[in-house]
Amino acid sequence: MADAPLAKTPVAHASDEEAPLYAPRKKIYPQSVKGRFRTIKWIVLAITLGIYYLLPFIRWDRGPNAPDQAILADLPNRRFYFFFIEIWPQEVYYITGLLVLAALALFLMNAVAGRIWCGYLCPQTVWTDLFYAVERWVEGDRRERMRKAGEKPTVKTVGQKVLKHTIWLMIAWWTGGAWVLYFSDAPTLVKDLATFQAPAVAYIWIGILTFTTYTLAGFMREQVCTYMCPWPRIQAALTDEYALNVTYRYDRGEPRGSAKKNDALRKQGLPAGDCVDCVQCVAVCPTGVDIRNGLQLDCIQCGLCIDACDSVMAKIGRPTGLIAYDTDMNVQARIEGRPEIRRIVRPRTILYAGMIAVVGFVMLAALAMRTSIDVSVMHDRNPVFVRLSDGSIRNAYTVRVANKHLEERSYTLNVEGLPGAQVDVVAGRIDQQGRPIVSVGPDQTLEMRVLVTAVGEHPGETTDVRFVITDLTSGEAAYANDHFKAPR
Numbered sequence: 001m002a003d004a005p006l007a008k009t010p011v012a013h014a015s016d017e018e019a020p021l022y023a024p025r026k027k028i029y030p031q032s033v034k035g036r037f038r039t040i041k042w043i044v045l046a047i048t049l050g051i052y053y054l055l056p057f058i059r060w061d062r063g064p065n066a067p068d069q070a071i072l073a074d075l076p077n078r079r080f081y082f083f084f085i086e087i088w089p090q091e092v093y094y095i096t097g098l099l100v101l102a103a104l105a106l107f108l109m110n111a112v113a114g115r116i117w118c119g120y121l122c123p124q125t126v127w128t129d130l131f132y133a134v135e136r137w138v139e140g141d142r143r144e145r146m147r148k149a150g151e152k153p154t155v156k157t158v159g160q161k162v163l164k165h166t167i168w169l170m171i172a173w174w175t176g177g178a179w180v181l182y183f184s185d186a187p188t189l190v191k192d193l194a195t196f197q198a199p200a201v202a203y204i205w206i207g208i209l210t211f212t213t214y215t216l217a218g219f220m221r222e223q224v225c226t227y228m229c230p231w232p233r234i235q236a237a238l239t240d241e242y243a244l245n246v247t248y249r250y251d252r253g254e255p256r257g258s259a260k261k262n263d264a265l266r267k268q269g270l271p272a273g274d275c276v277d278c279v280q281c282v283a284v285c286p287t288g289v290d291i292r293n294g295l296q297l298d299c300i301q302c303g304l305c306i307d308a309c310d311s312v313m314a315k316i317g318r319p320t321g322l323i324a325y326d327t328d329m330n331v332q333a334r335i336e337g338r339p340e341i342r343r344i345v346r347p348r349t350i351l352y353a354g355m356i357a358v359v360g361f362v363m364l365a366a367l368a369m370r371t372s373i374d375v376s377v378m379h380d381r382n383p384v385f386v387r388l389s390d391g392s393i394r395n396a397y398t399v400r401v402a403n404k405h406l407e408e409r410s411y412t413l414n415v416e417g418l419p420g421a422q423v424d425v426v427a428g429r430i431d432q433q434g435r436p437i438v439s440v441g442p443d444q445t446l447e448m449r450v451l452v453t454a455v456g457e458h459p460g461e462t463t464d465v466r467f468v469i470t471d472l473t474s475g476e477a478a479y480a481n482d483h484f485k486a487p488r
């Protein structure tokens with residue numbers, strides 16, 4: 001008997017069809033707020049933007065042959081200047097060290113107070129905050145903006161929009177403009193930009209950064225934090241129960257209700273919370289989060305809801321701190337009548353702080369011990385050796401000497417490990433003792449061909465040799481190891 005045809009497996013359920021793949025964006029109109037954390041955010045905003053915009057104009061005297069800009073990424077000459085430090089391309093590990101330090105600092109911040117970086121220091125937060133301030137100044141606070149959004153545009157509202165976008169574009173343009181100043185002498189580049197004599201690449205970069213700043217801070221705003229940035233996910237995996245986060249103390253806030261009703265309940269000795277359900281904490285939130293629903297991925301931990309709630313508590317005569325930097329563990333402890341636990345010093349914070357100290361110390365030590373000469377050697381590959389007519393063996397090398405001084409220096413070149421060897425620098429000089437001498441210009445690198453000839457005793461198949469470069473002025477030396485090759 002033939003098998004009955006199988007019933008088709010349903011591919012979708014009604015509930016699947018109802019659930020949208022992506023949540024539609026809810027337009028957010030954050031309300032202005034005053035308070036401790038708002039003040040801290042204004043101060044941080046002023047300091048960080050001040051540093052970003054003004055730093056390229058700070059001068060640092062390095063002598064006659066070097067740029068006098070304190071922070072400069074000199075790409076044509078492949079140098080990075082940071083005040084008294086000059087980093088050459090082969091010292092890029094300092095940049096790696098700085099990135100490691102930055103990552104560890106972020107981990108430490110996270111272990112102490114959650115997403116404090118996101119709430120106060122992240123460029124996305126800082127510029128979005130600035131753009132919101134412009135929006136409020138031009139179009140009014142939350143209610144006014146919400147009302148205007150629901151009305152037909154008028155000449156006045158269109159004019160306000162044009163003004164807002166013009167200011168946004170000016171800020172965005174300055175952001176891009178400041179960025180390129182880190183790559184060239186700032187005062188000269190400003191003059192060249194103003195007279196349209198700057199290189200095209202400067203205008204292109206300003207254009208790119210104007211566009212990204214205008215888009216990210218003016219339009220995408222909280223969407224960047226919620227959907228684009230990987231840090232909230234990484235942070236969620238790194239955090240622990242002791243990290244302080246902006247927390248709604250539901251042990252104090254619930255059951256929520258109107259101030260009048262809760263007062264009446266309190267007088268009757270019945271349970272009544274401090275939350276009056278005014279949703280001021282939601283109205284001021286730049287990401288539209290209701291913190292009373294618990295810790296959420298969208299919350300950037302800016303603390304503005306704390307300010308909003310504190311002012312409500314002050315008005316209704318209840319203690320402030322219904323929303324505060326706290327932990328869910330403490331909320332639970334209070335409910336159960338146990339003492340609160342605040343543990344900033346714990347294994348993970350000690351570990352991060354220790355790692356910061358170690359990496360910082362290693363970098364400082366490397367900086368203190370760095371030489372002002374560098375030498376690198378590359379052995380010729382083909383042929384690896386040459387037998388001369390008198391039977392002696394010669395190897396050829398490319399030797400590169402870097403003079404990090406800001407004046408010309410002369411160096412002697414010695415080859416150790418091959419007694420009696422004759423060392424010749426192609427087109428080089430010889431001093432009175434027969435040693436090859438090379439002169440390298442200020443802050444420059446010299447590449448030279450060096451011929452080493454084993455004289456006398458036949459060397460082994462491979463002999464370790466060391467190229468030693470000695471500064472004739474200071475006596476400072478640098479070396480590089482290589483091999484001398486000979487036939488069996």
Ligand code: SF4
Pocket residue numbers: 248253274275276277278279280281282292308309310312322323
């Ligand atoms: S601001 Fe405070 S009182 Fe008002 S809803 Fe939020 S938590 Fe409750």
Ligand code: SF4
Pocket residue numbers: 246281284285286287288289290291298299300301302303304305306
């Ligand atoms: S919930 Fe509070 S701390 Fe979190 S983003 Fe909103 S205002 Fe900031």
